[in-house]
Amino acid sequence: MTRAIIVAHGLGGSSDLPVPYAFSVIGAAWALTFTFALVALAWKRPRFDPANPARPLPAAVTTFVDSRVIRGVAAVATLAFTGWVLLAGVCGPQTQSNALLGVFYVLLWVGLVAISLLLGPVWRVISPMRTVYLLLQRITPERLAKPRLTYPESWGYRPAAVGLFAFVWMELASPNPAALPWVKTWLLIYAVVMLGGAWLCGQSWFARADPFGVYSMAVSRICPFRRDSKTQRIAIGNPFDHLLSLPIRPGIVAVLAVLLGSTAFDSFSSSATWRNFADDLARSIHAVPVSVSLSALRTIGMLVFIAVVATTFSLAARATGGIDREQRRALPGRLAHSLIPIVVGYIFAHYLSYLVERGQQAVFALADPLGKGWNLLGPGHLHIAYVLSLHPTVLAVIKVTSVVTGHIVAVIAAHDKALRLLPSGHQLTGQLTMMLVMVSYTFTGLYLLFSA
Amino acid sequence: MRAAAAVSSTRVLLAALVGVIALALAGCGGASKPASGAGLTIDITIAHGQVTPANATLQATVRQPITLHVTSDATDELHVHSVPDHKFEVAATANQTFQFSVDVPGSVDVELHHLDRTVATIHVHP
Numbered sequence: 001m002t003r004a005i006i007v008a009h010g011l012g013g014s015s016d017l018p019v020p021y022a023f024s025v026i027g028a029a030w031a032l033t034f035t036f037a038l039v040a041l042a043w044k045r046p047r048f049d050p051a052n053p054a055r056p057l058p059a060a061v062t063t064f065v066d067s068r069v070i071r072g073v074a075a076v077a078t079l080a081f082t083g084w085v086l087l088a089g090v091c092g093p094q095t096q097s098n099a100l101l102g103v104f105y106v107l108l109w110v111g112l113v114a115i116s117l118l119l120g121p122v123w124r125v126i127s128p129m130r131t132v133y134l135l136l137q138r139i140t141p142e143r144l145a146k147p148r149l150t151y152p153e154s155w156g157y158r159p160a161a162v163g164l165f166a167f168v169w170m171e172l173a174s175p176n177p178a179a180l181p182w183v184k185t186w187l188l189i190y191a192v193v194m195l196g197g198a199w200l201c202g203q204s205w206f207a208r209a210d211p212f213g214v215y216s217m218a219v220s221r222i223c224p225f226r227r228d229s230k231t232q233r234i235a236i237g238n239p240f241d242h243l244l245s246l247p248i249r250p251g252i253v254a255v256l257a258v259l260l261g262s263t264a265f266d267s268f269s270s271s272a273t274w275r276n277f278a279d280d281l282a283r284s285i286h287a288v289p290v291s292v293s294l295s296a297l298r299t300i301g302m303l304v305f306i307a308v309v310a311t312t313f314s315l316a317a318r319a320t321g322g323i324d325r326e327q328r329r330a331l332p333g334r335l336a337h338s339l340i341p342i343v344v345g346y347i348f349a350h351y352l353s354y355l356v357e358r359g360q361q362a363v364f365a366l367a368d369p370l371g372k373g374w375n376l377l378g379p380g381h382l383h384i385a386y387v388l389s390l391h392p393t394v395l396a397v398i399k400v401t402s403v404v405t406g407h408i409v410a411v412i413a414a415h416d417k418a419l420r421l422l423p424s425g426h427q428l429t430g431q432l433t434m435m436l437v438m439v440s441y442t443f444t445g446l447y448l449l450f451s452a
Numbered sequence: 453m454r455a456a457a458a459v460s461s462t463r464v465l466l467a468a469l470v471g472v473i474a475l476a477l478a479g480c481g482g483a484s485k486p487a488s489g490a491g492l493t494i495d496i497t498i499a500h501g502q503v504t505p506a507n508a509t510l511q512a513t514v515r516q517p518i519t520l521h522v523t524s525d526a527t528d529e530l531h532v533h534s535v536p537d538h539k540f541e542v543a544a545t546a547n548q549t550f551q552f553s554v555d556v557p558g559s560v561d562v563e564l565h566h567l568d569r570t571v572a573t574i575h576v577h578p
Contacts, residue, residue, distance in 0.1 A: 012533055013534070014533055014535055014560045014561075014576070015558060015559045017557060017558055017575055017576075272509055272573070275507045276507050279506065279507070290568055384535075386535065386556045389535075389556050390556065391578075392557050392577070
């Protein structure tokens with residue numbers, strides 16, 4: 001019986017020191033001051049628009065990125081890498097040091113955010129399941145390969161929200177996130193659902209239902225690179241314009257709420273408050289093993305956090321006067337893009353050291369997938385450089401700065417969109433609740449960084 | 453043209469703000485440090501499937517010797533989730549001591565493996 005909270009994220013080792021109290025307070029003060037200065041003083045006419053011009057990069061960049069060869073090479077290379085990781089997972093040492101765990105929990109979950117933020121929605125190109133699907137489609141007769149259904153658009157991104165929840169459940173709430181059989185089962189189910197859905201609905205299944213694809217797509221909306229809306233050329237532009245191009249489909253708020261709520265729960269569940277509560281309650285239930293009741297408690301706790309984010313955001317978006325019922329119902333989706341910076345800022349604050357330091361560990365493990373003392377490409381003699389852990393003050397500054405920056409970007413985006421959405425006369429009052437909710441997310445985030 | 457100028461001024465404002473925050477935060481780096489020198493000792497008692505302390509929060513510094521002084525009525529394993537990590541076999545006797553130190557700053561959990569409880573979280577400062 002291994003304890004999930006202890007084997008944090010299935011990888012063991014220590015976690016970050018709490019952020020000093022003063023840092024959190026200063027961050028919170030900045031967030032609060034900026035928010036109300038913005039509401040009171042900023043522009044009164046919407047300024048951001050996805051159709052705003054962006055500065056095009058040289059045509060060669062677009063040609064390179066759109067080249068079938070380059071895309072094919074990227075897809076096949078990722079597929080080969082996936083095969084390598086699965087080889088480690090299946091044939092390698094069945095311990096916590098298996099390369100599969102590091103790749104799954106660090107390189108995939110956190111690395112995908114970093115790369116999507118820098119380069120755009122890359123998962124669309126490199127998704128191994130999509131590559132497998134395209135390869136299978138080539139070798140099966142056309143009668144079988146053709147999609148037989150159109151994707152039900154009313155589902156929107158809901159399947160992806162469920163998939164993201166399944167991931168965070170595995171990482172943060174399952175009885176043992178380090179259990180390789182569980183991780184392999186998770187991946188098998190993921191593969192079956194992706195291929196089965198694509199067999200039925202074609203490629204639109206990947207765009208709507210692949211949790212990693214939707215995650216990558218949402219994060220990529222604050223990437224400075226985008227395609228010019230007219231020429232399709234790759235250009236560099238204002239991320240505030242780019243944010244507005246987030247597709248509004250059912251379930252988009254749920255996707256973002258899963259990401260933000262689960263990350264907050266991860267902090268909270270390592271606090272002594274939660275551990276005392278969960279330990280006492282789990283041990284008072286005698287019908288099931290303690291690890292099962294602890295897992296159930298964490299599942300409930302995580303669902304509560306996600307539900308609180310989704311509910312507060314939706315209510316705050318709707319809290320305005322001067323519009324009819326139909327318009328009010330559409331508001332949470334139309335403001336959902338403004339939640340992305342908060343999600344990304346908080347995920348960076350929470351997982352940055354994890355990406356930088358555990359990421360190295362994962363790469364080193366990949367050099368010896370079978371535990372036979374191999375040292376492919378030679379990283380074996382290197383040691384993990386604990387660049388962030390060794391400088392906790394720097395790490396704390398980075399964490400608070402990324403939470404506060406995410407907050408500031410979010411309130412600017414929400415303010416600008418509110419000017420476009422809300423009727424005149426309600427533009428100031430109509431965005432107040434949203435500003436208060438965002439301030440409360442940021443305060444909670446900073447509090448959790450300092451207390452856990 | 454006006455829009456472009458306005459956008460760039462927003463960017464400048466943002467960059468300035470981020471800079472100011474970073475400076476303000478860096479300025480208060482002198483957070484209180486736990487006393488080093490003498491080692492940290494944790495007295496752990498395991499009796500009737502209960503452990504004291506449980507979920508305690510303690511402070512230490514890197515390379516400071518940390519001693520676990522254990523009295524137990526059952527065999528178990530103590531796992532110290534630090535860099536480097538440590539494992540100690542606990543026997544069902546009184547007055548066992550285990551000593552270790554931590555090289556990399558962080559929050560280190562000391563866990564009783566079979567009882568499935570966290571004894572303490574040690575904040576190891578540089």
